[in-house]
Amino acid sequence: MFATATRNFVEEVDPGGFLIPVRSLNDTIALLTVVVSQKRFWFWQKPKYLPTDFTLNDILTGDTPITPVLTETDFIKYNETYGDKIQGTLDATFIHYNMNMEGKDSSKLQFSFGSLKKDEIDVRRLLQDSKNRVLDMSHCLIEQTKKKRQVFGVVKERIVTSQPCSVIEEVQQEGQCSGALSFCGPKTPKVSLKDNGSLSKDSNVTMEIPTNTTLAYALIDLEVKQDGRYKLCLMSVKGGFEVDSPTQKGLVGVTGAPEQNNPDVSHLRQELENLCAHFQLLAALPASSRSSLLKSITALIENKAALSALQSVLDQMLVEESGNVTDVSDEHKQSIQPVLDVLKEAERVSAAPKEHHVSLLSALHLITSALDELTCDSLAALSVCSSPDVLKIMELLVKCLSGSGESPASGADINALPEDVLSGMQQLFTSSGVNLQRDGDMARSQINQLQHVGNRPLIVCIALRGLHSLACCV
Structure with a gap:
């Protein structure tokens, strides 16, 4: 429910943009949280984003943390109802069998996020604070990520709730079946079976979402050198780890699908x-x-x-x-x-x-x-x-x-x-x-x-x- 709600939200407010929907309420997304972008199988697939339990400060060397300059602004007020209805009837008559079936299915998903706010990092200040800073290349997160040729990004912006809100899912299913079946053979008595049945299922699930829950976020990728120095990728998504080997040089890592602006x-x-x-x-x-x-x-x-x-x-x-x-x-x-x-x-x-x-x-x-x-x-x-x-x-x-x-x-x-x-x-x-x-x-x-x-x-x-x-x- 939550993943569907956040994905719909991003598709509505930022189609084709840089916002990433949060997939789970269990994900803790704060500014400067380190998110790993995972390579996908097909070039046109969007990357898979895996939030970690670490922030940029956790993987830096030195004792002086980066203290970002934050800006909080009102974003939008967002409420949406998404649903569909399906209804069908079947009447069938055979030589010894008559059947009637009817089914109805309806679902509704309602997102009531209310007024949302946007938290942003001052990227120019982050650029200054990142000068001469070095990542701890022996950190377990970096070692595991580098081996799998994935990409680091840090959260630079997030959309958060400013009040308690909810996601409500309503499902109604109803079905009826009636029939008459007769068997008649030369050496057996006639047997007649009649059956009428109905099935109904209703469910109403409400998910309460607390204040300051992140619904979506945007990243700035890191281009990491072998010695731990890093650059912030400002204009495009092209981060990765520098490698130097006889068979491969440059950066490794995939964070997005190469797109044709106007594919022919x-x-x-x-x-x-x-x-x-x-x-x-x-x-x-x-x-x-x-x-x-x-x-x-x-x-x-x-x-x-x-x-x-x-x-x-x-x-x-x-x-x-x-x-x-x-x-x-x-x-x-x-x-x-x-x-x-x-x-x-x-x-x-x-x-x-x-x-x-x-x-x-x-x-x-x-x-x-x-x-x-x-x-x-x-x-x-x-x-x-x-x-x-x-x-x-x-x-x-x-x-x-x-x-x-x-x-x-x-x-x-x-x-x-x-x-x-x-x-x-x-x-x-x-x-x-x-x-x-x-x-x-x-x-x-x-x-x-x-x-x-x-x-x-x-x-x-x-x-x-x-x-x-x-x-x-x-």
Whole structure:
């Protein structure tokens, strides 16, 4: 709940900016707190930020601490309600069986942060205070971080609550099922079974957040020399540790995805072609495996927290060859376990042979990485466009966008879609820096060159092509 609230907050107030949402109430984020930026697997992924228990003063040599000059200002007053409703009915009649099912599902997440304040460090003063200061290179945090080629940053700004506030989640689920089933055979008496059942589940969870809780923060990275001297990276995110070896010189460490300010079609097409083996491997899975994965992943699209939990487990599996779900909540375990089960079974029976050294784990990680990069609004739009028929149309629009042949979607297919699906497609592409144009009986997609779209078109294309690979012939 808290992670979803802070992520939505950052997406609303600082889209594409430098604010980082706090993921856990257990994270203590103060000014000058040292945060480690962790390298990710795909170049377009944002770094993973790991707050530490140390401040810059804790890892400096000498007995004189840096005392920053602080500025506190009013930020904004923020309240938001986010929710959706789903309702469905099924009537089925067979020769010996009649069934009626009805289900309703609604959820609402309300953030009442109230008036927020911003704490900032005077960076010019910090620059002066950092002159001739040296980091303790024998400090355990530095030694561990340097070995893993990660990057240090210190908190220079944070958004904090100025009063007690709350995050409220309301979930209502209701279902009814009625049916009549008859068996009749030549040598057995007729048996009739009737059943009527209903299920309802309501939950209302309120999380009280105390005053002075950090919701988001911004970093300034450190460029660390071998002798412990450091520089503050003021204009861009490019920090790291200096190395000097026969095979590598300069800085190591990754803190962000290199972005194309105005990516052209050829760049997008080349990147998708480089990932083609991943999509081919997914499409080659047995139909039952693809169907199970598509069902599970599309369900995760509606649950951002569970999707991020799956992403973390797959991250760990790529690094350590074993996924640890002990830190995952029981609710999220239930959501992500079907994906892990299919992965385990496919690897056990070698159902998905490697294509060009691509594993099923890597292919699934690719899809979930792209989905995890999408905003909550984009995921909500995608959730209504994830049926196999709609994904087929979206794949044509991806081909059109990447310039891999003239592949517009036909107007007949587009016009047959429900209004909410059309609206979802439009919102998904628009939020990803893509223009969706209707021209008579055709629909075409094109990168919006008037905006700074970065890697967003590539990310949405990866997500759509991955889902379409699972939906083939389902």
